[in-house]
Amino acid sequence: MDELKLLHVLENDPRISITDLADILNETEEVVVRTKRRLEDEKIICGYHTVINWDKTNRDHCMAIIEVGAQPERESGYDNVAAEISKYPEVSSLYLMSGKSEFMVVIQGKTMREVADFVGQKLAPIEGVKHTITCFVLKQYKVEGVVVTEDEEPVKRLIVTP
Template sequence: MKLTEKEIEIVELLEKDARLPMDTIAKMVSLSIPEVEQIIKKLEDAKVIVQYATIVDWRKVDGHEGVTAMIDVKVTPKRGVGFDEVAERIYRFPEVKSVYLMSGAYDLSVVIEGRSMSEIAHFVSEKLSTLDSVISTTTHFILKKYKHDGTVFEQGDQDRRIVVAP
């Protein structure tokens, strides 16, 4: 689907902040509010805008810290469907947050979330590695998030100006 310049501007604005008020978006792209609403509806219907998401720093919520792991998966692709069938089987598990087809040593990258490392280990050993097409897995636990989807966590109040000396 080819988008107009205004449609691309609106998508970029919403990608940065999905909570922008319609009147603000309209002013920023020099359109009326009904025009902006119509464009957004069109983009949602066409699945260009798939979903609006909230980024949460769960470390700041007591009892909800959880564990996130990135799992590299090597698979045997099936004739006629390639990697799609095994990727679909993997993304249907509720623990799975993302699945990507990758270039390099591994075929799929799977991101999962659990309450503990043992819960993730159970997922890998009992669910993921038992799938027919899965040859091997390598699990990486995320220890700390510095930046996620363009959002920087815990910048602090440091003075980030460049020091200028005479």
């Protein structure tokens, strides 16, 4: 079975049926189910996510992207700091980065105050964290390859004539 093709299809449509996957991959449903389960067990497939446009709901939602400067440890490098940061449910994504800061952390909360409290009370005090830079997301245009902005008509300018 072409596992790479299976992964690409699932990445583009995680809700695709096993029957459709089998047809696309020219395999039996049993082979597809077994392969998919193995890829999940081996943590190659790590989850299936839904992209939600929170602006269209009546729920308060605040997201921030936080740069975190950190001090590496002698034996483990940045792994222990990352493990501490990732323990918090507010953290939706965590990346080790090149550039000015070592980590990029994506935080989800209800309000800006909730996110700010998380940064000041939980994130900044972690041993090894040197500094944080918090950027609040004001509007999302595209998430995980999905355009989430409303289908607005572009503003058309009137023709000006002398």
